[in-house]
Amino acid sequence: SQTIHQWPATLVQPVGSPLSLECTVEGTSNPNLYWYRQAAGRGLQLLFYSVGIGQISSEVPQNLSASRPQDRQFILSSKKLLLSDSGFYLCAWSVLAGGEQYFGPGTRLTVT
Amino acid sequence: GNSVTQMEGPVTLSEEAFLTINCTYTATGYPSLFWYVQYPGEGLQLLLKATKADDKGSNKGFEATYRKETTSFHLEKGSVQVSDSAVYFCALANTNAGKSTFGDGTTLTVKP
Numbered sequence: 001s002q003t004i005h006q007w008p009a010t011l012v013q014p015v016g017s018p019l020s021l022e023c024t025v026e027g028t029s030n031p032n033l034y035w036y037r038q039a040a041g042r043g044l045q046l047l048f049y050s051v052g053i054g055q056i057s058s059e060v061p062q063n064l065s066a067s068r069p070q071d072r073q074f075i076l077s078s079k080k081l082l083l084s085d086s087g088f089y090l091c092a093w094s095v096l097a098g099g100e101q102y103f104g105p106g107t108r109l110t111v112t
Numbered sequence: 113g114n115s116v117t118q119m120e121g122p123v124t125l126s127e128e129a130f131l132t133i134n135c136t137y138t139a140t141g142y143p144s145l146f147w148y149v150q151y152p153g154e155g156l157q158l159l160l161k162a163t164k165a166d167d168k169g170s171n172k173g174f175e176a177t178y179r180k181e182t183t184s185f186h187l188e189k190g191s192v193q194v195s196d197s198a199v200y201f202c203a204l205a206n207t208n209a210g211k212s213t214f215g216d217g218t219t220l221t222v223k224p
Binding site: 034042046105 | 158207214
């Protein structure tokens with residue numbers, strides 16, 4: 001069966017520090033991969049999605065970037081965090097581009 | 113472009129009450145429709161889906177019918193339980209599109 005992992009589960013970082021969040025999927029090949037951010041009490045904001053290795057589409061032009069170095073690995077990065085980057089970050093995958101998505105457990109990021 | 117509009121929350125019900133959460137959408141073509149549920153501190157889980165007009169998705173006592181004539185996909189449950197307390201997201205995805213469109217979420221609290 002397929003599983004999705006995210007780490008770390010929680011993170012507290014100072015403003016201006018770098019960020020690296022990792023997501024890996026097991027049990028499937030060539031998944032579509034997604035990064036979302038959820039601010040407290042708010043809906044989902046799609047940040048990036050990828051339909052294949054090296055193919056990244058950006059939805060939000062901010063100080064975040066994403067990379068897909070391997071088929072089932074998706075990394076979210078920032079060189080310098082802002083206070084507004086605080087939130088709950090969710091990684092997800094799907095088999096089909098128009099199909100249901102399967103979400104990871106999330107990373108709670110607090111920027112202080 | 114695609115959009116999803118959900119009933120604003122929060123919604124508070126007593127145990128065994130009837131639940132309806134309204135969802136309407138705007139989309140080109142014939143999208144698939146989904147309801148996801150998010151329990152506190154967790155990622156989203158697929159609750160149910162429907163892929164074509166008049167399809168009914170159902171799971172765990174929840175139901176939703178894909179109504180193309182009214183562009184709606186309302187979520188219903190006949191008798192809610194305290195354990196149904198969560199945030200519910202309506203979403204759509206077009207076949208071959210790279211991403212899904214999510215509503216803002218509706219928070220449901222069920223009191224004993």
